Each structure stands twice: as C-alpha cells, then as structure tokens.
Amino acid sequence: MSVLPTRYTELVGIEHPIIQEGMGPFKTVALAAAVSNAGGMGTISMPGMSQEPSEGAAIMRSHISACAELTDKPFAVNVPVGADDNGKVLPITEAYINAVIAAREADSKVGQQLKVLTTSAGFPGAFASRIKDAGLIHQHKVGSTRQAIKAEEAGADVIIASGYEMGGHTHHSPVHTFVLLPNVTAAVSVPVLLSGGARDGRTLAAALALGASGVAMGTRFIASADNTDWHPSVAQFIVDAREGDDVVFPGVYGPARGLRTAATDRLLEIVANGEMTIDELTEWKDHALQLAQSTGDFEKGLVAAGQVASGIQDVVDAATFVPQMAREASEVLQELVRGLVPTSTVGV
Ligand SMILES: Cc1cc2nc3c(=O)[nH]c(=O)nc-3n(C[C@H](O)[C@H](O)[C@H](O)COP(=O)(O)O)c2cc1C
Structure with missing residues (x-):
C-alpha cells in the first residue's frame, strides 16, 4: 500500500x-x-x-x-x-x-x-x-x-x-x-x-x-x-562534494552543471582561448565525461552532477x-x- x-x-x-x-x-x-x-x-x-x-x-x-x-x-x-x-x-x-x-x-x-x-x-x-x-x-x-x-x-x-x-x-x-x-x-x-x-x-x-x-x-x-x-568512486565523489564545488560549463547542447575538477578548469580555458573547433571540443567533452564515469579519473574526467551533491552524505540502496x-x-x-x-x- x-x-x-x-x-x-x-x-x-x-x-x-x-x-x-x-x-x-x-x-x-x-x-x-x-x-x-x-x-x-x-x-x-x-x-x-x-x-x-x-x-x-x-x-x-x-x-x-x-x-x-x-x-x-x-x-x-x-x-x-x-x-x-x-x-x-x-x-x-x-x-x-x-x-x-x-x-x-x-x-x-x-x-x-x-x-x-x-x-x-x-x-x-x-x-x-x-x-x-x-x-x-x-x-x-x-x-x-x-x-x-x-x-x-x-x-x-x-x-x-x-x-x-x-x-x-x-x-x-x-x-x-x-x-x-x-x-x-x-x-x-x-x-x-x-x-x-x-x-x-x-x-x-x-x-x-x-x-x-x-x-x-x-x-x-x-x-x-x-x-x-x-565506477564506484563516482558515488564517493558525490558524497565528498560540498557547497560551491559545482560549476556550470559549456555542455554538448547548452550549459551543463558538474563538479569542479582539473578537467572543468581546463575546459573553461580551452573555450576562453578558442583552442579547439566545435567538433574537437565535443569529442574532448564526450571523452572526459566517459573517463570519469567509467574509470573514476577526476583529473582528466568531467563529472556531471547537481548542486544537491553538497547535501548527499551517503551511498544508498x-x-x-x-x-x-x-x-x-x-x-x-x-x-x-x-x-x-x-x-x-x-x-x-
Ligand atoms: C550525469 C548526468 C547525466 C544526465 N543526462 C541526462 C540526459 O541524458 N537526459 C536528460 O534529460 N537529463 C539528463 N540529466 C539530468 C537529469 O535527468 C535530471 O534532470 C537532473 O539530474 C535532476 O537534478 P538533480 O541532479 O539535482 O537531481 C543528467 C544528469 C546527470 C547528473
């Protein structure tokens, strides 16, 4: 019921x-x-x-x-x-x-x-x-x-x-x-x-x-x-996030929110300096998202997540x-x- x-x-x-x-x-x-x-x-x-x-x-x-x-x-x-x-x-x-x-x-x-x-x-x-x-x-x-x-x-x-x-x-x-x-x-x-x-x-x-x-x-x-x-470490990355750890970056079709990593800083730099074509950038972002999700690499990887990560304190079933x-x-x-x-x- x-x-x-x-x-x-x-x-x-x-x-x-x-x-x-x-x-x-x-x-x-x-x-x-x-x-x-x-x-x-x-x-x-x-x-x-x-x-x-x-x-x-x-x-x-x-x-x-x-x-x-x-x-x-x-x-x-x-x-x-x-x-x-x-x-x-x-x-x-x-x-x-x-x-x-x-x-x-x-x-x-x-x-x-x-x-x-x-x-x-x-x-x-x-x-x-x-x-x-x-x-x-x-x-x-x-x-x-x-x-x-x-x-x-x-x-x-x-x-x-x-x-x-x-x-x-x-x-x-x-x-x-x-x-x-x-x-x-x-x-x-x-x-x-x-x-x-x-x-x-x-x-x-x-x-x-x-x-x-x-x-x-x-x-x-x-x-x-x-x-x-x-990858299980993505769950722990969410649990460890605090207020202010999220950032909005250019996603594949509009702005996207994720947790700040070395890769989000690098992405914002690439965009500011116009270092890549749109197609190269899309491929770079796709790769960086897959990398974090599948291997837990938070240096080169992008982690999409919401501001609510700051209030999530446990891994649930x-x-x-x-x-x-x-x-x-x-x-x-x-x-x-x-x-x-x-x-x-x-x-x-
Ligand atoms: C890793 C990740 C991937 C997402 N991919 C999609 C998607 O493919 N299609 C979609 O409609 N929304 C997508 N979203 C948005 C979610 O469906 C949902 O609207 C959002 O997570 C709700 O906000 P919350 O993260 O605060 O719960 C994605 C969100 C995250 C965190």
Whole structure:
C-alpha cells in the first residue's frame, strides 16, 4: 500500500512518487531496475547523441530488454530531442523514439512495463501524437513556465519542472526550482514532477507542498550501490562534494552543471582561448565525461552532477531508500499539520 499516493503514482501505476531520471550518455539499466523494483520509476538513459542512429537504437533496445529482465515493474526511457543548426530534429532522436515504440511492440512484457517516455532538451511537438498513439505516457522536461504550457498544449501527459541547480545539461535562463515549480504547477493542469535539488523525504514533502505530484532525481541516485554500471568512486565523489564545488560549463547542447575538477578548469580555458573547433571540443567533452564515469579519473574526467551533491552524505540502496523517502515525506507532512497553531488561537 502506498503511503503517499499522488496523481502521478495513479497515472503510471507505481507505489512511490519517486523517479530516477535519465542520465545519458551513461548506462543506467541496473539502477533503473532497482528503483522500479523499490516501487519508484526507473529510467533507461539514451546511449549518446552523436552515434550513428541505427547503432544507437540497437544499444537502446538492448538496454530496454536488459531492464525488463531485471524487473517486472513499470519503467521509463529518456530521449532528448536534439536539433541541428536549422532547427531540424536530429535523426538520432527519431531513431530512439522509434526504438522505444518497436521494443514495446516486439515483446508484450516490455509493452506492459515500458509505460513512460520522457522527452527532454528540445520541443517534442513533432512526436507527441506518435508517442500517445503507441500507448505511452509522455513526460516532458522543461526549464521555464512558457515551455511547460507549450508542452501541455502539444499533448504532454506529465511535465517535469527542472530548476537551474540540476545536474547535467541545465538551462540558458537560470530559474531555480523554488521559483519554477510553483509557477509551473499554477500554469498547467497535468501532473508536474520537481527535478533539480531533490534528495530526501523533506524535499519530496516540499515539492508536494508546491503542487508537484512527485520528484525526479539524478544526482541522488548516482550515489547508489545499485548504480553498478558506473565506477564506484563516482558515488564517493558525490558524497565528498560540498557547497560551491559545482560549476556550470559549456555542455554538448547548452550549459551543463558538474563538479569542479582539473578537467572543468581546463575546459573553461580551452573555450576562453578558442583552442579547439566545435567538433574537437565535443569529442574532448564526450571523452572526459566517459573517463570519469567509467574509470573514476577526476583529473582528466568531467563529472556531471547537481548542486544537491553538497547535501548527499551517503551511498544508498534503492530497496531501502525509496520507500523510506516516501515514509519520511509522509511523516514530515503530518508533523507540519500537527505542529500548526490552530487558527482560532492566532492573535489571542
Ligand atoms: C550525469 C548526468 C547525466 C544526465 N543526462 C541526462 C540526459 O541524458 N537526459 C536528460 O534529460 N537529463 C539528463 N540529466 C539530468 C537529469 O535527468 C535530471 O534532470 C537532473 O539530474 C535532476 O537534478 P538533480 O541532479 O539535482 O537531481 C543528467 C544528469 C546527470 C547528473
């Protein structure tokens, strides 16, 4: 029995309003299955935006099958909507969306479990009806209220309101979670998830108080024992981070947030001095991100993570953490109600 049912848990059929978001280009198969098994919603990440489309689609199909082997619960897939300089949607985005739909059609177990497609980055309007016709619940991640309204109008079933403090690619215009979330929940009528800065039951309770139907987290779940697709020292690097240790650097398609390393200093220097072409720089960044994630090299490697790393003090396991977070949020909300001064005594 859910201790904290919300519009979101009802819509997607999960127990706890706690989502592990996509963290591409890294593999999150084991993590997604663990979060789903714990009663939350795990997300398969996109394997990269610069791959040859058929190759990327094949990797994504294999990750979807692997996740369905590890859990019988619902899970999601993330596909960023990339565009070229003329605003045309990238072939890799189309290939990933087709791969998700084909994976559901090819296997009835996958069809039942792979319930949610989360689009992010660019506007998903061109895909909205295809996603819906395939029977998927369409979540879209935004960084502004204007984008949220536009996505709802285009047919998105769920909006993820992601604040500037988030890890990974963030937004050109810095609107933080505490301002963005209540703006978005006031502006749209579909369920909204908070993303950026959530980490525990208190932050989940706060999100619900601001009108959200759940929280979607990245950084918190990097520091998880279930994140076995990553080098274990990345989790400890997150735990060791303190306030001020994060930095925004030019990502692959916009500003990105990560933890300061020798590589982030070097990256900012390369950009300031114009030392590389755009293609060389993209390759350098891709390599540096993969290096930290796969080997734990924090000298030459880039670590994408959110400001919330400063508040993460332990490596959790999803089976314990997810239900505990929901329970903690429920208790916080009940305690707040109990602790309120009755209105009849105010001013007496
Ligand atoms: C390592 C890393 C990789 C990410 N990659 C993606 C991605 O491929 N697609 C996407 O929509 N968001 C991506 N994000 C953003 C997360 O999905 C999520 O919105 C963010 O982590 C939420 O903020 P938090 O880190 O404070 O929880 C990434 C975040 C991190 C930390």
